[in-house]
Amino acid sequence: MYLKDGPHPSVFNEQVKVVVPHGGNATLPCKLNRDSQSSFAGGEMRVKWTKFSKDSSKENDVLLSVGFHKTISGTFSRRAYLLEADEDDASLIINNVTLDDYGKYKCEVIDGLDDSKVVVSLELEGVVFPYSPRLGRYNLNFHDAVQACLEQDAVVASHEQLFNAWKAGFNWCNAGWLSDGSVQYPITAPREPCGGKNVAAGVRSYGLRDKDRAQYDVFCFTSHFRGRFYFLIQPYKLTYREAVEACKNDGAEIAKVGQIYAAWKLLGYDRCDAGWLADGSVRYPISNPRRNCSPTEAAVRFVGFPDKKLKLFGVYCFQVFE
Incomplete structure (x- = not known):
């Protein structure tokens, strides 16, 4: 939760994570917090929703609302809108949630030179699975890995999804691409062929790799x-x-x-x-x-x-x- 003091609108959320099934509808909470001294008169405030990229290096526009005017971007067209349950509600509704909708979203309220924001995570109920093609182990660069997952009705898994799968008992010795361009693998039972038997269990990482030249398997996520x-x-x-x-x-x-x-x-x-x-x-x-x-x-x-x-x-x- 993020709050700003002073006579300007601030925003807060009642939950930082929303979990929905693939194809379901998600409500990402964002509420205005105003007092009687707020300078907001109704027409100048902007509500902006953005989605962080897979590696969190940039933000992509989802929805911009200025008064009665609303702009919805990209794949969210006709699927996203503001709940507006009351005058202080800036929550975002996303219908027919897709695998690519997974990630972190930012709600930002801008009033003149002042702004306040909250971040909400949208997660999907699903499963992470390892994949290698007919050619065999370690034959996919990052771009091939993305395509391989798409062809199997999936997307490349995130680190968070792999980490959650590891916590649930996922144990796999082959390293695979993740959505941020890193290469990792989950070990619940340490053993000699998989980094050593005396090394602690965990999600082991090779770090970020060359997306064009490096070749590994891939961890896909489907729902x-x-x-x-x-x-x-x-x-x-x-x-x-x-x-x-x-x-x-x-x-x-x-x-x-x-x-x-x-x-x-x-x-x-x-x-x-x-x-x-x-x-x-x-x-x-x-x-x-x-x-x-x-x-x-x-x-x-x-x-x-x-x-x-x-x-x-x-x-x-x-x-x-x-």
């Missing part, structure tokens, strides 16, 4: 989806091409890696059948560990990137809800 994820029952095993067609014939599309992780983590989806996914990988989600089906841990099990001509697997499909 709830509007659709149905399912294993398509078939009388026989499928090649990759047959798997794509089978989903299409069922009124769906072959599922993406982000969708299998979201179904597993957020919906508790559990199935022991290995199935093709859109990137050509074969995986299966286990929420209830058991013999022959990930006996030691709940996880999305990775079979690999087999020859697409092999008729050895089923398929996971995804049907979008209109």
Whole structure:
């Protein structure tokens, strides 16, 4: 909470973090605090909402309000507006929250030469997962990593998202890109091949790396989806091409890696059948560990990137809800 003393409007918020599901609506609080001596007369004050970039190096405009005139910027057009529950309410509403909406927002009230501001974090309920392409480990520069996550219905995870996943038990030895251009990896069980067994558990960082030349894996973040994820029952095993067609014939599309992780983590989806996914990988989600089906841990099990001509697997499909 930030407050300014004196006879000018100041702002405060009742919560510094808002957590919503993907596709939901978020209310980012921002309230004016005025006294009877305030110089504000109603027409000169400006309310400005901005969003910090992934690395916090700059701010991007979201909404500017001056009296009755309001300007909404970029991807927030038609999705963002002020709540204005009363004359002191400058809270921001964001409808149909996307994965890219995650981050820190600043509400700034400007009255002449005076201004006051608060910062609110918007977080999404979701899951962080590691990703490497068919080429294998450490083959993505930062720009390739961004594209790889997008293709799997996800975005590159932030440090905060990876840190929260680590606190929840995420343990992964391969280093991956994060949204600020750093490369990190989460270790809950220190061991020799992963930085040493005598080093404390934690999120280990290589720091910022060259986005064009350095190559690593990537940590992606995905959230709830509007659709149905399912294993398509078939009388026989499928090649990759047959798997794509089978989903299409069922009124769906072959599922993406982000969708299998979201179904597993957020919906508790559990199935022991290995199935093709859109990137050509074969995986299966286990929420209830058991013999022959990930006996030691709940996880999305990775079979690999087999020859697409092999008729050895089923398929996971995804049907979008209109």
